[in-house]
Every structure is written in structure tokens, then in C-alpha cells.
Amino acid sequence: MDVALKILVVEPDAARAQDIIDALKDGGWGNVFIVSDISSLAPKLTEIDPDIVLIDIAHPDRDTLEHIGTISHAKARPVAMFVDRSDADLTQAAITAGLSAYVVDGLQKNRIKPVLETAIARFKMIEQMRRELDAAKQALTDRKTIDRAKGLLMNARNINEEDAYSLLRKTAMDQGRKVIDVAHALVTAADLLG
Structure with missing residues (x-):
């Protein structure tokens, strides 16, 4: 408390x-x-x-x-x-x-403290579930972006999915960035050129 x-x-x-x-x-x-x-x-x-x-x-x-x-x-x-x-x-x-x-x-005076403690605990639990849901939604969005970037690389370079992901990873490591950031940049560039 x-x-x-x-x-x-x-x-x-x-x-x-x-x-x-x-x-x-x-x-x-x-x-x-x-x-x-x-x-x-x-x-x-x-x-x-x-x-x-x-x-x-x-x-x-x-x-x-x-x-x-x-x-x-x-x-x-x-x-x-x-x-x-x-x-x-x-x-x-x-x-x-x-x-x-x-x-x-x-x-009722004797119920105030336990009710507030329960309200706080319930609020924290719901907040945790919200954060987890937001994280899951973000992970799904990131996965879709990475999949789209892999598809672009597969078509442009005529490589398989595994090689496309390896290229994304290598580029991210070389640039000190996250794979999702590289994938997002690639998808954005493709949309601009599209």
C-alpha cells in the first residue's frame, strides 16, 4: 500500500x-x-x-x-x-x-480502504492487459511490415524469404538499427516509388 x-x-x-x-x-x-x-x-x-x-x-x-x-x-x-x-x-x-x-x-467507513485497494489492484490489472494488448497489436503491425519488406526484396532481388530476412537483418546490424526500422524504411520508399 x-x-x-x-x-x-x-x-x-x-x-x-x-x-x-x-x-x-x-x-x-x-x-x-x-x-x-x-x-x-x-x-x-x-x-x-x-x-x-x-x-x-x-x-x-x-x-x-x-x-x-x-x-x-x-x-x-x-x-x-x-x-x-x-x-x-x-x-x-x-x-x-x-x-x-x-x-x-x-x-460505509469500514469498507473504504478495502474497496480502494481493490480498485487500485483492478486498475493496475486492466492497465497491464491494455499494455499487453497494445504490444501485441504493435508486434502484429511490425510483423506485417517486415513481411511486406521481405516480399519487396524477394521480388526485386529474386531471392527466397529466408535470404530476404537475412538481408534485412544484416542491413539493420550494419546501420545500427532495428529490423523493423529498416523494413519500415523500405516499405515507405517502395510506396513513394510505387
Whole structure:
């Protein structure tokens, strides 16, 4: 648990806000900022740049959830929301908005710390999956570029695929570049000459 986390809490009720601060301090988190009005969330996010956002809202609607997901940058940081009631549509809207935790039955002091820890862990897991997906997409794109470059070399030099790849590798090594960079340059040049 990182005790230096900056936590931004959206809570309109001052007494409940103090309960949240107390619960977070009891959990070892003391770097807490309170926003009492959801309309102030966007500028506070820019000013504070929190590590996590905790929102307590009694009765959200779909528009509110989408708005919160957008302004809180839920895809860039964990966002935990406590609500008093929900239904299947609101739950789906919370997931679509990218919330890391959506807790029904209101905010209870003893649940704040475990919910935030879970939200942080879930966010990190999703971020890892996003990075892996991006890496896989990039690898596929690179593979296609290399295959296209090999095809160009095979046609231009009348060589087989293995020799074409060896030529790409040798050129990359001679130039101190990556194979994908050489392949990309070759494909770009072929497109310009094409």
C-alpha cells in the first residue's frame, strides 16, 4: 500500500467527507483532498492530479456516470464510486465509464480502504492487459511490415524469404538499427516509388 497516494474525494456532505478522511487516515492514507461539488471535479483533477478518485453519490444516472468517467479520466487512474442504489443499466454504464469500483449500498467507513485497494489492484490489472494488448497489436503491425519488406526484396532481388530476412537483418546490424526500422524504411520508399 502506497501511503503517499493522493486521493481526491467527491462528497457534498461535510460530515460524511470528514468520515471518509478519518477512514482513509485510519487506513494509512493521509494525502486526501475533498471536492464538495461534482461540477468542481474537472479543475480539481487538473490542479491536484490525484492517484485515485473516490466519489460518493446517492442516486447517479447514466449521464452522470458517463460525465464522471470522462472528466475523472477513469481510463488514466482508478475511480471508485459509492452509490445508494443501482440497476443493471447503471452498472453497465459504470463499467463503460471505466470505473474501477462501483459499490452499491452506499459508503460505509469500514469498507473504504478495502474497496480502494481493490480498485487500485483492478486498475493496475486492466492497465497491464491494455499494455499487453497494445504490444501485441504493435508486434502484429511490425510483423506485417517486415513481411511486406521481405516480399519487396524477394521480388526485386529474386531471392527466397529466408535470404530476404537475412538481408534485412544484416542491413539493420550494419546501420545500427532495428529490423523493423529498416523494413519500415523500405516499405515507405517502395510506396513513394510505387
